[in-house]
Amino acid sequence: MAKAANDQEFVEPEKWKEIDEEYWIQNRMSKTDEVKETVEGIIEQVRKDGDKALRELTKKFDKVDVERFAVSREEIEAAYEEVDQEVVDELENAAFNIQRFHRMQLPPDMWTTEVEPGITLGVKSTPLNRVGCYIPGGLASYPSTALMTVVAAKTAGVDEVICCTPGQINPAVLVALDIAGCDEIYRVGGAQAIAAMALGTESIEKVQKIVGPGNRFVTEAKILLQDIVGIDFPAGPSEAAVLADSSAVPEFVAADLVAQGEHGPSSAFVLVTDDPSLPDKVWEQMMIQLKDEPRRDIIAQSMKNSGYIVAKDMELAIEIMNGVAPEHLCIEVKDPMDVLSKIRNAGSIFVGPYTPIAAGDYASGTNHVLPTSGYATMCSGLTVSMFRKTSTVQMLTKEGLAALAPTINTLAGVEGLHAHANSVKIRNA
Numbered sequence: 001m002a003k004a005a006n007d008q009e010f011v012e013p014e015k016w017k018e019i020d021e022e023y024w025i026q027n028r029m030s031k032t033d034e035v036k037e038t039v040e041g042i043i044e045q046v047r048k049d050g051d052k053a054l055r056e057l058t059k060k061f062d063k064v065d066v067e068r069f070a071v072s073r074e075e076i077e078a079a080y081e082e083v084d085q086e087v088v089d090e091l092e093n094a095a096f097n098i099q100r101f102h103r104m105q106l107p108p109d110m111w112t113t114e115v116e117p118g119i120t121l122g123v124k125s126t127p128l129n130r131v132g133c134y135i136p137g138g139l140a141s142y143p144s145t146a147l148m149t150v151v152a153a154k155t156a157g158v159d160e161v162i163c164c165t166p167g168q169i170n171p172a173v174l175v176a177l178d179i180a181g182c183d184e185i186y187r188v189g190g191a192q193a194i195a196a197m198a199l200g201t202e203s204i205e206k207v208q209k210i211v212g213p214g215n216r217f218v219t220e221a222k223i224l225l226q227d228i229v230g231i232d233f234p235a236g237p238s239e240a241a242v243l244a245d246s247s248a249v250p251e252f253v254a255a256d257l258v259a260q261g262e263h264g265p266s267s268a269f270v271l272v273t274d275d276p277s278l279p280d281k282v283w284e285q286m287m288i289q290l291k292d293e294p295r296r297d298i299i300a301q302s303m304k305n306s307g308y309i310v311a312k313d314m315e316l317a318i319e320i321m322n323g324v325a326p327e328h329l330c331i332e333v334k335d336p337m338d339v340l341s342k343i344r345n346a347g348s349i350f351v352g353p354y355t356p357i358a359a360g361d362y363a364s365g366t367n368h369v370l371p372t373s374g375y376a377t378m379c380s381g382l383t384v385s386m387f388r389k390t391s392t393v394q395m396l397t398k399e400g401l402a403a404l405a406p407t408i409n410t411l412a413g414v415e416g417l418h419a420h421a422n423s424v425k426i427r428n429a
């Protein structure tokens with residue numbers, strides 16, 4: 001047994017296991033009725049008692065007495081005093097990069113085109129008015145998530161962006177929210193924060209849409225409340241997957257897997273490879289790296305949800321990875337562009353040995369709020385378009401309407417909707 005950086009004895013976790021796609025999917029999709037029941041109870045409490053419920057639940061789960069949920073300007077100014085200038089500078093750099101990439105995604109406010117004489121069609125794009133961002137804060141604090149959610153929303157043009165985050169808010173989170181341009185900040189977390197933003201309370205005015213990641217309680221609350229509020233997608237416990245062949249560097253593979261494992265005990269990671277010797281090499285590296293990891297106990301817990309899959313060739317490995325549909329996918333193979341072209345399901349893709357997941361987590365400018373638990377089969381990560389909605393636009397001349405009249409008349413007749421047909425006839429087109 002070796003000594004760890006924090007001087008506590010390092011006990012090697014149980015060796016990682018060979019799993020299959022089915023194991024991964026079952027493990028990631030598994031939900032307990034207990035979480036659902038707890039969250040249903042929290043939502044009802046907030047619906048009934050508003051701020052009073054938020055106070056009680058915050059005391060119960062976060063062990064904090066909150067008198068006023070809204071964070072004041074003075075508290076934000078005080079947070080700047082507590083945060084190193086280097087941190088402020090790097091938060092600004094990260095915000096710049098996120099804004100740069102998200103600006104590229106902005107659609108025009110409107111486009112129109114004459115598809116045939118007298119028939120002009122188009123799309124008008126409008127930002128939402130009021131959006132709520134959830135910034136997790138249980139087992140770690142996330143200034144980077146404050147940037148990811150708020151910069152994306154503000155770049156999209158949302159007028160009012162509010163944020164909820166639990167407990168004693170880390171000053172770096174307050175600074176990040178301020179740099180990002182957040183309009184209102186509330187100290188409340190968990191399912192109760194989601195319920196407050198969806199239903200509204202005395203202190204928190206309700207929003208049109210809630211975005212942002214969180215633990216199982218937060219994610220369940222978003223799912224349960226989506227009949228009354230828009231949500232982005234389920235963004236739960238972090239996941240990493242690496243698709244590697246014999247050219248991969250085991251140290252790098254191990255580092256990316258272990259990094260996402262440190263988010264929380266429900267995180268998970270998987271290596272899919274066509275090289276049967278790689279899992280042992282990666283395990284060896286993980287054990288070396290774990291010795292110096294302050295959060296290695298959490299990583300050891302994540303390890304229980306994790307494993308490796310050996311496929312007979314790269315084509316099968318790719319197919320398996322598409323079934324895994326991970327939040328983050330690293331491609332570490334000889335011909336990464338060929339593999340990239342065959343990937344259908346992944347939240348964010350990191351191509352080549354010098355593209356660690358941490359680059360997307362913090363700095364490159366892509367958004368780190370991503371679908372987990374297999375939702376990458378049907379959802380995208382956070383984009384500017386999620387903060388906007390579109391209206392289609394059409395403009396016809398008399399001649400344009402005349403060209404469409406036979407189609408309208410016939411189809412209205414088939415449906416027995418005479419008044420529809422009449423609205424064309426009356427125009428003498």
Ligand SMILES: NC(=O)c1ccc[n+]([C@@H]2O[C@H](COP(=O)([O-])OP(=O)(O)OC[C@H]3O[C@@H](n4cnc5c(N)ncnc54)[C@H](O)[C@@H]3O)[C@@H](O)[C@H]2O)c1
Nearest residue numbers: 061136137138139166189190213214215237238263369370
């Ligand atoms: N997918 C993504 O894009 C993404 C990005 C960043 C972080 N994450 C994930 O977000 C998660 C953050 O989780 P966290 O726990 O650190 O913070 P969190 O803010 O999501 O959850 C903390 C809150 O959970 C509630 N809670 C805790 N135990 C509870 C219980 N027994 N019953 C009811 N409510 C309870 C409390 O109200 C607490 O305020 C991690 O799993 C991390 O991997 C995901």
Ligand SMILES: N[C@H](CO)Cc1c[nH]c[nH+]1
Nearest residue numbers: 142144145238239361368
């Ligand atoms: N990897 C997380 C998304 O699953 C995002 C994050 C924030 N800080 C570090 N990482």
Ligand SMILES: [Zn+2]
Nearest residue numbers: 238259260361
């Ligand atoms: Zn991360």
